[in-house]
Amino acid sequence: MLFNSIEFAIFLPIVFTLYLLFQKKYKVQNFILLFSSYVFYGWWDYRFLFLLIFSTFLDYFTGLKIHKAEKTHWRKTWLLISVCINLGFLGFFKYYNFFADSFADLLTHMGFHPDIWTIKIILPVGISFYTFHGLSYVFDIYNRKIKPTENFVDYSVFVSFFPLLVAGPIERATHLLPQVENPRKFDYAYAADGMRQILWGLFKKMVIADNCAVYVNKIFSHSGSYSGSTLVVGAVLFTFQIYGDFSGYSDIALGTARLLGFELLRNFAFPYFSRDIAEFWRRWHISLSSWFRDYLYYPLGGSRVSKGKAIRNTFIIFLVSGFWHGANWTFIFWGGLNAVYFLPLLLTDKNRNHIDIVATGKVLPSLKDALKILLTFSLTVLGWIFFRSANIGQAFSYISTIFSRSVFTHPQFIPFTLFTLIGLFMLVEWLQREKRHGLEIHNIKYLPVRWAIYSVVILTILSFSLFKENSFIYFQF
Numbered sequence: 001m002l003f004n005s006i007e008f009a010i011f012l013p014i015v016f017t018l019y020l021l022f023q024k025k026y027k028v029q030n031f032i033l034l035f036s037s038y039v040f041y042g043w044w045d046y047r048f049l050f051l052l053i054f055s056t057f058l059d060y061f062t063g064l065k066i067h068k069a070e071k072t073h074w075r076k077t078w079l080l081i082s083v084c085i086n087l088g089f090l091g092f093f094k095y096y097n098f099f100a101d102s103f104a105d106l107l108t109h110m111g112f113h114p115d116i117w118t119i120k121i122i123l124p125v126g127i128s129f130y131t132f133h134g135l136s137y138v139f140d141i142y143n144r145k146i147k148p149t150e151n152f153v154d155y156s157v158f159v160s161f162f163p164l165l166v167a168g169p170i171e172r173a174t175h176l177l178p179q180v181e182n183p184r185k186f187d188y189a190y191a192a193d194g195m196r197q198i199l200w201g202l203f204k205k206m207v208i209a210d211n212c213a214v215y216v217n218k219i220f221s222h223s224g225s226y227s228g229s230t231l232v233v234g235a236v237l238f239t240f241q242i243y244g245d246f247s248g249y250s251d252i253a254l255g256t257a258r259l260l261g262f263e264l265l266r267n268f269a270f271p272y273f274s275r276d277i278a279e280f281w282r283r284w285h286i287s288l289s290s291w292f293r294d295y296l297y298y299p300l301g302g303s304r305v306s307k308g309k310a311i312r313n314t315f316i317i318f319l320v321s322g323f324w325h326g327a328n329w330t331f332i333f334w335g336g337l338n339a340v341y342f343l344p345l346l347l348t349d350k351n352r353n354h355i356d357i358v359a360t361g362k363v364l365p366s367l368k369d370a371l372k373i374l375l376t377f378s379l380t381v382l383g384w385i386f387f388r389s390a391n392i393g394q395a396f397s398y399i400s401t402i403f404s405r406s407v408f409t410h411p412q413f414i415p416f417t418l419f420t421l422i423g424l425f426m427l428v429e430w431l432q433r434e435k436r437h438g439l440e441i442h443n444i445k446y447l448p449v450r451w452a453i454y455s456v457v458i459l460t461i462l463s464f465s466l467f468k469e470n471s472f473i474y475f476q477f
Contacts, residue, residue, distance in 0.1 A: 001043035040162040059134035063148035126166035169287035184261030194258030200439035201251030208244030228407030275372035278351040
């Protein structure tokens with residue numbers, strides 16, 4: 001079920017109404033949430049529900065075993081069982097085709113002509129996300145950060161909570177599980193802000209991302225036919241497409257959760273206003289970046305090791321992050337490229353220079369900060385070309401055309417209306433960068449002004465939406 005679908009517009013009010021009817025019985029609410037989450041997930045393909053339920057039971061059971069085991073080797077054994085089975089399923093469904101095709105290509109390049117029969121595996125929606133939910137749970141039990149819950153329904157809600165199930169944010173048991181295990185109170189102000197965030201997420205998806213996608217698909221599908229200047233337009237539009245699409249999904253997820261009385265981890269913090277790549281990765285897909293940091297980067301020693309090992313750790317975390325995004329060499333190269341971007345900051349100990357929000361309390365950034373933002377944005381756009389391209393060859397061909405003389409020609413087309421909308425969108429984001437989302441305007445004193453803003457956003461969605469149930473980009477990851 002898509003957030004931008006008629007089905008969800010019917011589904012959410014029904015769930016919310018049932019949820020409110022049992023305000024004083026949070027255990028009943030949890031049953032409602034679990035059933036609703038399975039309906040939401042099964043809407044795509046009910047057969048994959050069995051995989052979700054099996055994964056849930058696996059981590060619930062191994063979590064209890066890890067906690068109860070008195071000897072270290074048994075704790076490690078149960079942890080390894082959970083990790084191996086989880087990653088085994090993830091690897092099979094997500095990477096089987098990639099490895100089979102890559103092996104066939106390797107043999108072909110070596111002069112062999114294999115007739116390899118491969119099974120085309122269908123990727124279950126959200127498997128990367130709910131697998132990481134479960135792994136964080138067993139890791140935290142193993143590291144004695146939490147105790148396992150004995151209530152299977154509560155744990156199942158933590159894993160399969162429908163707002164975050166298919167595209168995150170990737171939650172931690174230390175953060176979400178206590179909210180599931182305790183009563184929630186309906187708070188009008190909290191719920192109202194959730195509705196505002198849902199509306200802003202729909203604007204990002206339906207106005208910005210979906211309209212960008214029309215041009216992006218056309219340019220990237222026929223990149224060899226366009227000039228360098230047109231390819232620049234395509235790359236920039238994809239930069240805003242993926243941001244509007246993924247952060248829009250996250251806004252709808254966080255807003256929906258807030259409507260139900262839950263606070264999910266923030267996933268985006270206005271990343272395109274970052275002054276260096278390190279800051280960008282602290283602001284983009286925060287839940288995944290922090291997951292890899294806590295469960296991979298820090299256990300490897302992080303940056304508090306020799307420079308050689310710090311470089312190794314940096315490449316490991318970025319390459320794994322790239323591979324997490326998909327079974328294609330383009331994602332791996334994209335991850336490696338971001339590691340290269342990050343290295344100068346690491347080697348000069350400047351990777352923690354920009355922790356604060358840029359130009360806090362000011363209308364405009366300094367010239368120095370503005371140039372840093374422009375440089376970081378440009379590097380990011382370059383990286384997204386690899387992320388979007390069908391293969392490495394297309395990405396390099398795309399970039400080589402950009403750096404040819406044709407970049408100085410007039411683009412074949414410039415969607416002025418769309419760029420105007422993007423400009424206004426980024427202006428709002430800039431003005432709201434010290435808040436949680438672009439439509440957090442509860443502090444505006446006059447109600448008519450607030451409703452005027454809501455009306456403008458709604459009318460913009462109605463005027464510029466393509467009214468197609470376009471899937472979210474991150475569903476494929």
